[in-house]
Amino acid sequence: MKNKTFSRFVAAALLLAAAFAAQAQQVFRITAIPDESPTELARKAEPLAKYLEKKLGTKVEFTPVTDYAAAVEALVNKQVDLAWFGGFTFVQASQRSGGKIVPLVQREEDEKFRSVFITTNPAIRSLADLKGHNFSFGSQSSTSGHLMPRSFLLSAGIDPDRDLKRVAYSGAHDATVAAVASGKVDAGALNISVWEKLVADKKVDPAKVRVFYTTPTYFDYNWSVHADMPAATREKLARAFLELSPGTPEGKEILGLQRATRFLPTKADNYKGIEGAARNAGLLK
Structure with a gap:
């Protein structure tokens, strides 16, 4: 009898641990290249994370990184789900992953940065x-x-x-x-x-x-995801950014902090010029 009780206890504990693990896995993590101070990055990320939580139906957390290379590695290794890259860091991440990083959306301003x-x-x-x-x-x-x-x-x-x-x-x-x-x-x-x-x-x-x-204009920043992200999640995420509008208080705050008029779909070909410039400058092999 004692053995059966103990077995039930162990089974319940394992189920509980599995539930906690599943819950932990449901956290959607975002990061950004640290091109500004940590406090400014956190300030910009907070309302965006809350907005994405509602749109994705899961907890969203901002994960700061120490440098640009760490942001690249975090997305390439799927330690985060979404990353704010500059054009060059996107090119580096794409090369590092064998072409498995997908630029999702960019600000209208990033077409002519x-x-x-x-x-x-x-x-x-x-x-x-x-x-x-x-x-x-x-x-x-x-x-x-x-x-x-x-x-x-x-x-x-x-x-x-x-x-x-x-x-x-x-x-x-x-x-x-x-x-x-x-x-x-x-x-x-x-x-x-x-x-x-x-x-x-x-x-x-x-x-x-x-x-x-x-300088003359060039393509720059984007929000990127890993190609292994399920298509439905990717579509839901892109739609969330594209629906941001300065006509709502929430949209106005987020777009203002992101220094964006609006978000637009983007594609890897937009960053071919950045890749070429990096190779010409000897910064990409």
């Missing part, structure tokens, strides 16, 4: 004037903070590694602005939307730190 070059030095008026000066990119894996600025510098006949006095990598767009504003470097390049947000929030004085060059 740009980078800005900033300085406090009155002698710097053009890209050519950067020669012999200290310069900061963002993260080495950043599209708008490194790859495309480097690409446009090379197109202008300036090799950053040869023609600049020193090249630094700040790790994030807002950190690049801080480095230029404090005089740690003479100039830097960053994402135009982060720059405009910092100016609007009065976190930088454009009379002291000024834009001296704005």
Whole structure:
């Protein structure tokens, strides 16, 4: 009798453990490249996670990562379900996974994205004037903070590694602005939307730190998933982003935090130009 009771107890415990495991597996995890401070990323993610919870019918959690490479690995290895990538990190993730990363949606703004070059030095008026000066990119894996600025510098006949006095990598767009504003470097390049947000929030004085060059447009950020995600989940997720509207309080808040007018479907072919620029700059093999 005691053995039967013990067996029932063990069976119940195993069922309970299985239930907890199933519940844990139902958490939908999202992450983002750390192109801004951790507090800003968390602030942007919170209302989006709540919105997706309602649309997907499952718990959604934001999982921060330490650097761009970690964001790539997290989605490639299916440790997260959805990742906010720059164009270059998407290309890296696609290559790393053997083409199994799917770009789902992008902001309307990402069809014609740009980078800005900033300085406090009155002698710097053009890209050519950067020669012999200290310069900061963002993260080495950043599209708008490194790859495309480097690409446009090379197109202008300036090799950053040869023609600049020193090249630094700040790790994030807002950190690049801080480095230029404090005089740690003479100039830097960053994402135009982060720059405009910092100016609007009065976190930088454009009379002291000024834009001296704005790049031509290129495709950039997207929300990506792994190709192994069930088609029904992928469709539901895409629809949730496409339905966000500034006409509702919830949509207005989320789109505002994402710096988006609206979200649009995207495809891998949109990032062929980024891949080409990365290969030409020697950043992708």
